[in-house]
Amino acid sequence: MYLVTNERLNKMKKILNTRQDTLRVFMDYVYSPHNLSAIVRTCDAVNVGKLYYRHQKKVKLNNEITMGAHKWLFTEYVEDIENFYKNIKEKGYQVVVTLLDKDTIDFREVDYTKPTLIVLGNEVDGASEVSIKYADKKVIIPMYGMSQSLNVSVANAVILYEAQRQRSIKGMYDKPQLSQEIIEKTLKKWTYEDIIKAKK
């Protein structure tokens, strides 16, 4: 019996083979469902390696919020923020915090082909103190109008598509970054979940 079509299996393989393991996003207390939903969709589209998040009240990304898109991303809830930053820096990631301060550089000056964590701030308060403490780069998207800031899901997209631009020029979407082992394991999980869903 064949419950996962070849076309769908090929799509899954293509996603895993182009996944940008070394491009990751952290939502630092982003809370609006509309923003969460748009951010998840953009992270899926640019095919980031992992989406981290934390929330004032502990929540899970669910189907209602993301219309299923989060299922295809690797996501992780951050419990211990200090540990999180220490670990990711140990792995060689640069921490790029998006910020509206004076003390920032233009977002296009960053080399996003390096292992990079992009940090998005809360809708009202911006990025937290601890995120700023661990920042290797603080970046701003230039604005020429009256508004003080962009919507956070918009800021995320502008930066991720700059990363996509740099990475596709370098051919980073052309060869797999994930290990063959992780690709196989994930394919198993995804096809299994597809079959479960089909049986319901």
Next chain:
Amino acid sequence: MYLVTNERLNKMKKILNTRQDTLRVFMDYVYSPHNLSAIVRTCDAVNVGKLYYRHQKKVKLNNEITMGAHKWLFTEYVEDIENFYKNIKEKGYQVVVTLLDKDTIDFREVDYTKPTLIVLGNEVDGASEVSIKYADKKVIIPMYGMSQSLNVSVANAVILYEAQRQRSIKGMYDKPQLSQEIIEKTLKKWTYEDIIKAKK
């Protein structure tokens, strides 16, 4: 009596002096208040010349939707769509329709330093037939994941910031595109409205 500070007046002047008169956006039946709000903010930030829109039910952009940002943009409700496209093409604008079809080019292949109208489609149905009929270029933003599309306010931002990139390289934010007459007239209007507001 001085009700508009010098700082604020300078801000207004700066906005008008960097306004990209020849970069415009048309929202073709975009309806979600969240999307309208994010699109207005991004258009303000990139400082587009004009934001056109039409709506299934005739609406106006209001403060509730845009938190005031639309007041600083030139906006126009499109009544007669055929006329609208004929007029803008006569003025020498290229019509760039964002689309999810096969028959599209990568959005980065377009020269946005030319007079350009960017067309955004409805959240469910995409761009209308008439917009597609008048399209000079049909563009897609590449996606590598499971989702079928990006959020429309996200798509708008990714394209506008590509336009901003091309235009700032060419120095197009460094000299005024609006006539001195329009700049003066708009300054009068804006300062007047500021005083009215201050009096309330």
